Amino acid sequence: MKDIVFKNVCKSYPGNKNMVLDHLNLTIKSGERLVLLGPSGCGKSTTLRIIAGLSDITSGQLILNQQMANNLEAKERNISMVFQNYALYPHMTVAENISYGLKINKVPKEEIQARLQDALTTLQLEDLEDRKPKDLSGGQRQRVALARALVKKTDYFLLDEPLSNLDAQLRLHARKELVKIHEKYHMTLIYVTHDQVEAMTIGQRIVLLNQGKVQMADTPYNIYNHPKNVFTAKFIGSPSMNIIPAQVKNQDLYLGGQKIDLSPQLTQRLKTYPKKQVYLGIRPEHIQIKKNKGLPVEINYLEDYGNHLGLYFKLGGQEYVAMTRDQDYSRFKEKEEIHLTFDMEKISLFDIDTEENLEA
Template sequence: MNDIVFKNVCKSYDGKVNVIENLNLTIPAGQRLILLGPSGCGKSTILRMIAGLESITSGDLYMGGVRVNDIEPGDRDVAMVFQNYALYPHMTVNKNIQFGMEIAKVPKAERDKQTDWALEILGLSEYKERLPRQLSGGQRQRVALCRALVKKAPFFLLDEPLSNLDAQLRTSARAELVKIHEVYHPTFIYVTHDQIEAMTVGQNIVILDKSIIQQMGTPDEIYNKPANVFVAKFIGSPCMNVGDARVADGKLWIGEDGVEIPDDWKVIIGDRSRIKFGIRPEHIDFAEGSGDVHAKVTYTENHGNKLVVAYVSGGNEMMACLDPFYKLGDDMYMNIQWDKIHFFDADTDKNIGYPAR
């Protein structure tokens, strides 16, 4: 019921260049959907169009089955958490949370009840009478969540709500966001450029680049079957190794080293002579003395829980994540694991598919 549908939506600020080009997207009701992409990809613009804070240049936007192009933000029944929280600095936590309910003329007793309920959920009860400037960043962020929560709106929008928090707080805040969603299952649209937030909070992820949707799918699909080179490289840390290879005589040639291609992959690769291969750093299989492709190690970084190795294979700069106690030799080789490899078209960068297994 409370789904959001974009139909051929375009957005232009100057009437000349479209910052959102022909967007078609359906966000199912009650889902946690993440809009993920680098800065300037248009993800915040999409969120603001849902909120009604940005006008729609052309196309249609439906929320809960109603066309909302010309409906004011206040009439769309959305709750939003802003990047820097947008707490009213002159109001106490209590007043900040109650502001919307006061406008909606909710009776005082009900307002107090709702506020106490939200503060309880986010563990802020003792800060009720404090001003925002007397709170830490994490507490402010939770007040902003409380303010959105008490509205119990069917659409819950979050614009990079964790970007101003330190790494430790982010981890706990991510869990809180999921907890809030579980309270009443609103349609949850979350904008971020942080892939870990996207993978951990999202039920579905939409990856955007240059205002175009690159892929929409579950975190598993995005990670394991990236639609193109951009998605492959955007998700994962360190990112997926993508290199150039040739196909000839039934072999995959990376530099001077040729590896026999299994039959099921031959069908997928078809008659391509040039191709891009992708292997995640954690899927690199190293061997000393002999193997599929020669690897010239350039440097190593010990991260404590893993050993990150930078190396060059067939002219491609690559990274491998190995066991921290792995002993590197002088003459290293990379073995191709055919169930962990991805192939992309050399011209279009699109994923060419996977053999049925």
């Protein structure tokens, strides 16, 4: 098995009290398509650079292909990497850029040509092989950088925010191509991004990091629908999950004086919950807007997204948002009172102190 295993890996820099990685324990399965996601400074790029051998480890163990890799040189790790800056050689053609690494590693000419043609076809670069980088668009340069990494046929394919320089349409197309490439070659693909849409669409599994620690590692579905903690709930989603302080009275849940219906599982969980407050988590699209039934709130602000409408309201001095796909937007007005009900099967409850999901 060619798994990548982090065992209590720490990374810090002299003079910096905060650890970039804080006792990271993570196994990346061979052939997996995994996304490292998180805000700037969370440790995701450092994790990738440690795998690549471009950054050393302060303590702990990195195991590649069942071999201790702490002191392995980058060239011994059988990895290929695509950076945010494509770093193409300006004096070389597309074909020369793609095949250069194979030539310096003395791969036979016939093999180089076969790999080159395969990469050109896979990434739709056949008509561009004689052009120089200056004659290419940003999307074409990105594909050349991917092709250059692809022809190496390594076990580990590392990508550090490779699509961030592309416009929205090109990013959408490139995401699809990356998934197709992985499905064709089945290499271990590790992708770093701060963009949750990229993470959700590319990753078979997402590792969400914050301040050097794993907040949650799971499928996109579970991270979105069953967040492990408040950080995960608020980081994923646009707009993100509403996190609302609620009261626990006689094993029932109340919000603004209104009893909130819960699923049987959460109702049972509240019977053993010892505290008088809890965080209620509900995504904006799981709130139903009624005229005269449910929790009364006043519309504070309206935001039109085209195919749905965001209705912002306040509870306890904090602002939250509900979504509606009702196309008759004219029936909602600022300062108007509406009533809200929550989809009981979509509610999450988080401990008021630890911020951990009560169902975790």
